[in-house]
Amino acid sequence: MKVLIVRTRYLGDTILLVPLIREIRQHDREARITVILNEGTTYPLERFPGVEILTLARGSATRRSASSLALLGEVRRFRPDLLLDLTVSDRSRWLTRLSRAGRTGAAGDPADLARGPWEVRVPVDLNRGPASVVAMHGALLSAMGLPISGIMEKAYFPDPLWRERAGGWIRERGLDTTPTLFLHPGGRHWFKRWPPDRFARLASLFIKERSGGVIVAGTGAERTLVESVLSGVRSDRIHPLVGAPVGLLDGLIRRATIFVGNDSGPLHMADAAHIPLVGLFGSTLPVVWGPVCSPKREVVYRQKECSPCHHTGCSLGPDNCLASLSVEEVALRMERLG
Incomplete structure (x- = not known):
């Protein structure tokens, strides 16, 4: 066939x-x-x-x-x-x-x-x-006449070369001996993004309480967003990853202790890799787009009366759904994952 x-x-x-x-x-x-x-x-x-x-x-x-x-x-x-x-x-x-x-x-x-x-x-x-x-x-x-069994598994086959390069990237920054938090503050629409200052506070909390390191990732177009997160953290244990090849992004996510991010591609990469994760949702429904594979996963859904929306814009401005999500709640979900 x-x-x-x-x-x-x-x-x-x-x-x-x-x-x-x-x-x-x-x-x-x-x-x-x-x-x-x-x-x-x-x-x-x-x-x-x-x-x-x-x-x-x-x-x-x-x-x-x-x-x-x-x-x-x-x-x-x-x-x-x-x-x-x-x-x-x-x-x-x-x-x-x-x-x-x-x-x-x-x-x-x-x-x-x-x-x-x-x-x-x-x-x-x-x-x-x-x-x-x-x-x-x-x-x-x-x-179309084909039997289905309800398979939900999203695991795919990573490139060994990129996994090796990710290991080198980690070692160069001294992250191979510490817990690592991988943050993805980006998203296709601004109202699908948790505010960058919240990501910064979460990173600071992780560094202080777990003596860990943090990676903040984004596309080349999201450089300013990544820099906004970094600017809110007074530590040399936080590292940017901007415009990286998808293979390197995948390799670094697989080496993370925990992933926190908005509804976007990297969240599904973390889910497919079965690493502990916290997914942040507001304008989209987690039952439709959320993680399903990682045995250690938490989803935080902030629903407004207009959610889910059709992604043509957001009239709520600073009062949008994800803006109402506190750092303390995300940190609590991280603690549940161990």
């Missing part, structure tokens, strides 16, 4: 595909699986046995168009038996129509599904659930 999965979103969305791929593998050990992903989000599947990755380029319209045409050629040559569209966009509709797939299915917003070429359509609400994203993916698989 040849299966094509289209999921051109973010890093965390790629990690959330792992249970779906495991379900397909359990049904057919010899299945050939091809996944279309956005550039920069491929790391979790790069070493997954039997999975081929096709990448959609980002950047200029010309570059994206050229990439789309090249992808179409690859898809038509692959000629999948099943096409699973988990993106439901104009581009994925176009690919589906021209794919020459045996059967096609999609899971997405009912309004988006109304105008598409798919034979099987599974309406899902990625804001309100009530099921998790992984369960919604499974519902599409089931609707």
